[in-house]
């Protein structure tokens with residue numbers, strides 16, 4: 001029975017490794033970090049949208065105001081070197097005054113737009129800066145998880161070699177019953193009788209089943225509930 005016990009122990013060990021690999025605390029931490037990163041990406045999209053709208057409004061205003069400023073500069077240069085008659089000069093001054101008031105209106109508007117844009121740009125930059133440590137944490141956790149998984153995989157591969165060697169020592173009939181139970185019940189194809197219970201499924205065996213199992217009349221005694229091959233408790 002010791003071979004069967006060794007096989008049960010090896011398979012349970014392998015199952016623990018599988019569970020360990022699937023439930024690394026670092027994986028849970030990575031999940032939390034990734035959720036937070038997703039939340040921040042969504043927040044960044046909102047902030048950047050507001051920034052882009054404000055920047056577009058400023059640009060649109062400048063597209064109108066810049067030609068006016070150039071025109072104003074040209075007219076002022078013309079006025080300072082004017083050689084024409086007084087009437088021409090008056091018309092020139094009138095146009096300058098008209099354009100200057102338009103430019104002043106645009107200046108006021110663009111100052112307001114720039115003041116609105118500044119905190120929006122800062123909000124985007126702040127969020128990007130504050131998110132850097134999280135991005136670094138995600139990378140570090142990813143590397144740690146890969147390392148831990150590689151180490152578990154290595155141990156699991158060695159354990160599988162060991163378990164296959166043990167399984168090869170079993171008789172054909174026991175091994176087939178064990179493999180079949182392993183396929184159906186998972187974890188291991190055998191279980192220990194602990195008191196009057198199968199320790200694979202924790203079901204109490206009937207006195208009749210216990211008697212039959214103790215007598216060992218059948219080549220393979222299986223738990224009537226989970227089908228695992230029953231062996232005496234190892235402790």
Ligand SMILES: [Zn+2]
Pocket residue numbers: 191198199200201202203223224225226227228
């Ligand atoms: Zn059972």
